[in-house]
Amino acid sequence: MKRFFLILVLNLFALQVFCQMPKYWIVLKDKETKNYDYKKHLSQRAIEKRQLMKIDLVQYSDIPLTEDYLNKMAEKGVEAVNQSKWLNAISAEITDEQKNWLLKQDFVKEVIPIQRRVTALANYNGYVEDDERPENASYSTAISQMEAQLMKKEGLTGEGIVIGVIDAGYYGLTKNRNLKHLLKDERILGTRDFVDPSREDLFNNMVTYSDDHGNTVVEHIAGIRSKGPQYGFAIDASFYLTRSEKGDTETRAEEDYWISAMEWLDSLGVRIINTSLGYAIGFDDPKQNYKLKEMDGNTAVITKAAQIATEEKGLLLVVSAGNEGNDSNWQIVSAPADAKGVLSVGAVGPTGLKAGYSSIGPDFLPYLKPNVSCFSLMGTSFSAPVITGFAACLLQSKPEATGEEIKEIIEMSGSLYPNGNNFLGYGVPKASKALKILEGKKLEAAINKRMATGKDEYTVKASEKDVEEAIVFHKQKQHYVTQQELVKGTKGKFKVVKPAGVTESTFVCGDEVLEIIW
Structure with missing residues (x-):
């Protein structure tokens, strides 16, 4: 009887899913710009943030959608699920008849299908209790590689910086001993569930299997134990936490919730947004999968919105690169990690090689992706937050900096800079370099080259004689890696x-980087 009931429930669920109307973005042609008052749409913190960064207070993308257009659509039964001021669009579930009507209206620019699935980018099997973690857990390893002690020495802990997180949920956060300092100091400024706006408690009730994912993300940004390692850089930052993913479905896109969350966070004056969600493949309906060529920085709606955030709003958007590195059918970064302006983060393993799962940058982009990488054993979901905490410390030191300026500093502080590649970007950011750049000091960025023309092998003499291992990235193009390897040395x-x-190989031994030209 129980088995029959389960089958019946599953069949009813399948019927419900497949009877749902398709979902679209309805992009409008223009807006009513008269009588717009930015003070009614931006918080005081947001206004102060823009003034600090010398960003325009009045922006077309901030102006609300034209009410007359919304009313006309509502008369035809087209009700907005979500609205995006930045994209001048609404998302809605509509019939073919409604779609045809919309396409004939003068105020409609285009109608774009958005039935994509958003997934938490993590190789992760649930929340691990504090006392079950080893002393040298992945988080402490990551910030140690990035020279966390130098940030501490300078008193940079993310204090005064407001970070927004867009994720799948935060179940267990109030019981997480590694984050008790955030609660004690009232550094969780607010939460909002864009999937279910009526839901106010995101901490104590689990709705879907992925509801604890954001809890661990925050831990990688700001986690610290009273006795033991520190997990994140920004232990004194403040947070707004949002939920945009409905983790128990695999067919309904959550792009619009993600975009709404980002616009809300910007209106509150958030400086940095971390997101470990991405769109790529693996949808229940294969027809809904993205194509590789669509990861071009211009196609996905979520990518377009991310670019607006970085170009117009001064935000630093830190995005997980993706975990499809081992998937021969995909391998590359997912949206919105393909956006030019975002800081896309990959992952390295214990040896410093790219973690197998970490997504690579496609060879058709005119810019480098991912931008940087850092250590993570559990997916790029948990390397991106470490970089977010690092960025918060830099922003604390230079609060007038825009997101783009902080992004450039992080890239230039990378262990491979300027020899970046599509496996690790510019490598692991280093506090020693970033702090010097903040002080206005110029770093030597000359590429150390060795010509091996006509040869099939080349012997490198490292400056340190006692090292026994080095990393090599073999490339067909200047940035495009075809193979990585760990090589052994003697003396x-x-x-x-x-x-x-x-045609080229990048040799990395400690802090020494050498470009071999074949």
């Missing part, structure tokens, strides 16, 4: 062998 000497078709 600081390493033999690098040229694979077929390779």
